[in-house]
Amino acid sequence: MSERQDYDATHIQVLEGLEAVRKRPSMYIGSVDTRGLHHLVYEIVDNSIDEALAGFCTSIDVSINADGSVTVVDDGRGIPVGTHPKYKKSALEVVLTVLHAGGKFDKSNYKVSGGLHGVGVSVVNALSEWMEVEVKREGKLYYQRYEHGVPVSDVSEIGNGDGTGTKSTFMPDPEIFETTKFDYNTLISRLRELAFLNKGIRISITDSREEELEQDVFEYEGGIISFVEHLNMNRTALHKDPIYFEREKEGTIVEIAMQYTDSYGEYVYSFANNINTHEGGTHLVGFKTALTRVANDYIKKNNVGKGDEKLTGDDIREGLAAIISVKLTEPQFEGQTKTKLGNSELKGIVDSMVSEGLAEYMEENPKVAAIIFQKALDARRAREAAKKARELTRRKSALEVSTLPGKLADCSEKDPTVSEVYLVEGDSAGGSAKQGRDRKFQAILPFRGKIINVEKARLAKVLKNNEILSLITAMGTGIGEDYNLEKARYHKVIIMTDADVDGAHIRTLILTFFFRYMTPLIDAGYVYIAQPPLYKIKKGKKDYYVYSDREKVAKLDEIGEKGTSIQRYKGLGEMNPEQLWETTMNPDTRTLLQVSMEDAVAADEMFSVLMGDEVAPRKAFIQKYAKDVVNLDV
Structure with a gap:
């Protein structure tokens, strides 16, 4: 320029x-x-x-x-x-x-x-x-x-x-x-x-x-090609080099880089003038529309699979990592957080660019095309299986309590804007939470069994997991094609686990599920993490609850160590209902961390590292951040 x-x-x-x-x-x-x-x-x-x-x-x-x-x-x-x-x-x-x-x-x-x-x-x-x-x-x-x-x-x-x-x-x-x-x-x-x-x-x-x-x-000479390679560093790519397109039209620059992996998620991120448009927009619509159309045209023309199977956008985007980056003179941002691109001309520019570029790439790289489309057809068949499984989780009506999971202790309030649900690890903590809660607006859903790692499974398998089924049913929003945020039964979904390794693992499994399958719940600001105390310091008849080793030292400096007794909570079950209410569940005194989608790319990277198949990146991640760990139970 x-x-x-x-x-x-x-x-x-x-x-x-x-x-x-x-x-x-x-x-x-x-x-x-x-x-x-x-x-x-x-x-x-x-x-x-x-x-x-x-x-x-x-x-x-x-x-x-x-x-x-x-x-x-x-x-x-x-x-x-x-x-x-x-x-x-x-x-x-x-x-x-x-x-x-x-x-x-x-x-x-x-x-x-x-x-x-x-x-x-x-x-x-x-x-x-x-x-x-x-x-x-x-x-x-x-x-x-x-x-x-x-x-x-x-x-x-x-x-x-x-x-x-x-x-x-x-x-x-x-x-x-x-x-x-x-x-x-x-x-x-x-x-x-x-x-x-x-x-x-x-x-x-x-x-x-x-x-x-x-x-x-x-410093990346490869630009967004390097970005896609970075996104896929913990995944196995189905083709060595990312596919890349660039076009400039009337002062607007469009760049797209994409690469398929053997994973089951979708990792597509769009940007406009360097701003992460996580609410999407016209550039993302143009990309998705063209990708689906090109895929179906290719399958029909080349008799891939049965030749008459029609792919949806979800099918062709399974395992896809892509960056759509546009730079334009007068961006028009819309949406709740002003991160949705509204420029109408971008849809056509991106659509034609992807249609022409991808069709040409597939013709020149038939072996890669065959691998990609076979994966998409496998995804289609898995989607059909998931659809049948999903029908079992549907609630007939938001008011039909009979369809709710038996382990859920629901609240009496029916207004979701003032209702909250605690996702609690284990029977012991679940029991204390049920006794200590305010039944009017607080529901409790305990997890008793193992939660599936959704990073390593397709939706059909995820929907066979009892704990996930209970969670989906309790949320009320449905999942996949049926997802509807307006049907959310609670506008505060609070993950409450122990402050140990197992608790952290369960919390990460739940967050991974929300991130991969219920992203709008996070976007809406409905997901929170409870902050239970780590210590109870008793001096005389007075109890003090502190939430970190640093707070413990500060409190002891303040009240003096003499005559104090210190109890370290290894699990929520060690607290009686009154203590759990006072420290972790009372809206007037509790501390909640809101889970944000502000940096979806960083979250994607973290979940892929922690929950994916590759051991080396996970080891490197743990070594890098070990010094930052505050509460580690060994």
């Missing part, structure tokens, strides 16, 4: 002011929890990516500094520092202090720009305790410092600068955020994703908070 070289202060356009950002931060970054915190880093990095997409940046370096602040350095053109014609102050100060001020509103500067909310660096500045920006332009180095979004110095020339670029350092404001501690692995996931989606860009991250420096560098 050819872009303007004469990028200066006159190109900075202002849409509106920066009022109310500190007063209502969630309006601008989504939340003030850890998700919103990390969003600050993404906003700055996205600006650097925009420079890269425009052809002016090749390297982005992110650092978590020893004091907890974050620095982002790029070698782009550098934010303009000249006087803004309207505001009569440096354009750098305008960009940092006025909401929606920047070069990307002028399409002669940026044909394509990303950003999750597009609020830019000014919001990062507003929500930081302090921020410092250095700019290299025209052989000079410029600097300005801000506190709580307000400049405390003028933009000043502080020396000579080789090359061009922008360096931004900020300290998130503890008055705004619930936590100001950045998670290295969360940042890694997004930065690696950006490196995959923008081939040739080098992105590094360094963590200086511990004595032992952590560092990762991401």
Whole structure:
């Protein structure tokens, strides 16, 4: 893409002011929890990516500094520092202090720009305790410092600068955020994703908070081809090289990479201007429509199988890992979380590209085609078997309690918006939970038998597992083609397991099932993980419950160790009903972790590693994160 070289202060356009950002931060970054915190880093990095997409940046370096602040350095053109014609102050100060001020509103500067909310660096500045920006332009180095979004110095020339670029350092404001501690692995996931989606860009991250420096560098000349290979690193591919298509039409770039594996899941992810469109959109519809049509045309033409068997989209996508990445000038985002692409022209562009490219690939690679379509036909037959099994799990009516599993202790409330169900490990804990709950709105579903690992089985086999059948029936939503979120019987589904290895395994099995077969339940924010206490500290007549070793030390420092007795809970069954209610089930005192689909790619990778067939990646994963384990029962 050819872009303007004469990028200066006159190109900075202002849409509106920066009022109310500190007063209502969630309006601008989504939340003030850890998700919103990390969003600050993404906003700055996205600006650097925009420079890269425009052809002016090749390297982005992110650092978590020893004091907890974050620095982002790029070698782009550098934010303009000249006087803004309207505001009569440096354009750098305008960009940092006025909401929606920047070069990307002028399409002669940026044909394509990303950003999750597009609020830019000014919001990062507003929500930081302090921020410092250095700019290299025209052989000079410029600097300005801000506190709580307000400049405390003028933009000043502080020396000579080789090359061009922008360096931004900020300290998130503890008055705004619930936590100001950045998670290295969360940042890694997004930065690696950006490196995959923008081939040739080098992105590094360094963590200086511990004595032992952590560092990762991401650079992929293969782009989304490398992304697909990464997705499949724990699976067995059915063909060596991913299939790849690229097309540019009227300024819109479409890239697709895809590869089939012998697994039973579907791993298709779509992106628009680097944003993960996990609600889908027109680009994903175009891909799926073309894929199904090409598959059926090929089967009919080449008499694969019986020749008259018709595949559904689910059949042809079994075992498929694919990345659909589009970059366009004016993306239109829709959906509940604004992550659904609405540009109508994308459907036709992607459809024709996949139709032509895939048909040509199949003709040139008949052996690969035969393997892929035989797998799809096997999936079709398994789907027919699953359909019969699924009919056994259907509830005739949401109000017919007789169809609910016998082990479910249901609540009396029929309104799903105020009803919750605890998925509890074992009879002992289930008994305590049933006695301790509030029967009006809390249901209990205990698991007594082994839950199948859905990562290693087709749906027909999954539906023969009694524990899974009970879970599906209790949810009320159905499964597969019958899935309907509106029929969910509970809007809080809380996984409550022991704080030991077995408990963690059961929790992962349940989450894997939800992730693979009931994704809308997670998307809707209905899935939670209970946080039972790890210790009870007794001193005199007073009981204290703490949830980690760190909390235990802090509590003992506070009340003194003398005269205390400490009980470590290895299982939920060790708590009587009153204790379980007080610590883990009472809405006024409990702590719940909400399961989020924010990073579906990272979740996919984790479940594949932990629950898949490959031993080596699982061993590497455990070795890498062993130091982060808080509660490990040995």
